[in-house]
Amino acid sequence: MKRYSGWTLASPGTLLVVVFLIFPVLATIATTFMTPNGIFAPYISFFGSGFRRTVLWRTIQISFITTVIALAIGFLTAYVVSRAPGWLKSILIIAAVFPLLTGVVVRSFAWMIILGKNGILNSTLVSLGLIGEPMTMLYTQGAVIVAMVYLFVPLMILTLVGVLESIPDDLIQASASLGAKPSATFRQVIFPLAVPGLIVGAVLVFTGSFTAYATPQLLGGESQMVMGTLMYQQAMVIFDWVSASTIAAIMVVITIVVVLLMTRIARRLNPMAV
């Protein structure tokens, strides 16, 4: 009786996910293996194209650099936030939550205003005499990375503040009373304990950047095409749905591989589990 009602309560959600998520996604991936040109034809043509390999490589590069920068900024900032007095901590958390709740279009748009040819950064640099004429900043890889870092730093801070707060103060005091310098405590006590949180953050940022659409579209445009924008172009501009499905399949596989790999590493590195 109880087993029955458990299934009953979970069934509408289960049905929704199976019918509208698992089935369509699997069907999309399946079509890439059922083209008349042979089972792996779409993949051979994807990896055979120099342009597409460049797009894939660029996406990996952008996601990797974004993840590393967001990790560094997020970790140091979260450390300070987690040690701040109560009232200040609340303010800082609000200041991190607010951008996070603001949409990706708005946040990318902000960087278009800043980095544009007549944007704030260019006009400031020109008026300071640092550069002679406005530089091209928009539609470069750097612009995409800056905006992506901006997108993901709040998420990283909020993920890590929770992790750093849960480190018992006793451990830090013990380390200090045994003669460790603050920098040694930071490296040998706090950092290892934060590793699982850092890995969760890295997974969120990497997969998020790898599958992003709006930010690379607005700040990178055609010249900085990434997997997300390429997939959209194939699906909605060129209407080559096999090609779009192939890109979708590659994105799904890479996302799952990254998630599985990182959770395995997290499990191995977790000092609390040993």
Next chain:
Amino acid sequence: MTSKIHPALIVFTVFVFIFLVGPLVIVIGSALSNTTYLTFPPQGLSLRWFENIFAISAFRRTIITSLQIAFISTFIALLIGIPAAYALNRYRIQLPGWLSTLFVLPVLVPELVLGFALLKNFAAEFSAPIFLSLIIGHTLLVLPYVVRVISASLASFDFSIEEAAISLGSPPLKTFFTILLPNVRSGVIAAFILCFITSINDVSISIFMTGPGISTLPIQILAHMEQFFDPTVASVSVLLMALTVGVMAIVERTLGLTFLAK
């Protein structure tokens, strides 16, 4: 006692927060400018670009569509997500382990892929109405938030209270509304807010589901930007930020803001 933080680290943190908040201040400033092009600091204060939003019918339409979709999909997600979260916690031993994985799948599958898959195998295949496809896509997008947030609230719920009520003769539905729901109230509010904000800001799913006659606000913003780079987009952004502030104020009054950091 806490260990001293190096002054350089404090300076660094100050810069990080300027980096986080600065761009949004710039958007607000640009929205108030009286010029026909985007500029900061604003030259001559004016609200004309806010009026311009409502003068453009595509913005009026998509604001309404986006609000409708956000409300409906959040409501459906709560309706099916709360019982699911309850079942996953209450009947943990009886239900298979993969079931809880299933409810986090929408997070693992890239949104763009979900959007395209729904377009290809549902919207186009069965020529389903675009509005319905959008509702389904957004419900899937927000469902994991409901399940996760409600599960977190249920983790601290003592199910023996519920059993006591039932053994004293309270009918199951009444027990749900009078015992369980009040205990997870904060979770329901938090889930509602996360879902609503996520839905209203979504690009990756909606971009595949918009067509002639129907679109959502973020997609309309993208379309507008392709043609005009005027302060209208900045003022729409300010409207969206105002909505976020409103929502955050609700959280603050009901739960306290540090709740979101958990």
